[in-house]
Amino acid sequence: xxxxxxxxxxxxxxxxxxxxxxxxxxxxxxxxxxxxxxxxxxxxxxxxxxxxxxxxxxxxxxxxxxxxxxxxxxxxxxxxxxxxxxxxxxxxxxxxxxxxxxxxxxxxxxxxxxxxxxxxxxxxxxxxxxxxxxxxxxxxxxxx
Numbered sequence: 190x191x192x193x194x195x196x197x198x199x200x201x202x203x204x205x206x207x208x209x210x211x212x213x214x215x216x217x218x219x220x221x222x223x224x225x226x227x228x229x230x231x232x233x234x235x236x237x238x239x240x241x242x243x244x245x246x247x248x249x250x251x252x253x254x255x256x257x258x259x260x261x262x263x264x265x266x267x268x269x270x271x272x273x274x275x276x277x278x279x280x281x282x283x284x285x286x287x288x289x290x291x292x293x294x295x296x297x298x299x300x301x302x303x304x305x306x307x308x309x310x311x312x313x314x315x316x317x318x319x320x321x322x323x324x325x326x327x328x329x330x331x332x333x
Contacts, residue, residue: 206231241282248281259290267292 206214206227216224259275266273274291289299 244282248283252279252281252283252286256288256290259288263291263296 204216204219204224206216208214214227216227219227255277259277262275263273272291272293274289274293274296277286277288279286289296
């Protein structure tokens with residue numbers, strides 16, 4: 190039985206970089222300067238990975254706090270028989286998150302407002318495109 194356990198544990202060369210999950214890079218036979226550079230790059234990557242993990246953890250905590258606060262406000266509004274809808278859109282290390290919470294029909298539909306969906310930012314562009322198209326059509330029709 191002890192021999193079976195020994196077979197399942199991979200032999201890790203003394204000159205290697207541990208990548209985790211029983212994975213490693215064998216550095217045997219590489220010049221010392223190349224080994225040093227690979228170790229430096231690995232250490233820098235681990236620092237960056239830890240930074241991103243901590244950033245995601247922090248953002249997840251903030252998102253959880255927001256959701257809890259929004260839900261508490263919606264529950265209070267329902268108890269006091271008032272209408273309440275909140276929308277929130279954010280981009281962070283977790284990606285893009287859109288939230289609609291409340292006790293109104295709009296909240297139940299789960300639709301974001303124009304500003305929360307980003308449409309208001311594109312509205313001038315859309316108006317410009319439609320206006321240009323109408324001018325081109327008017328010019329074409331006026332020549333016939």
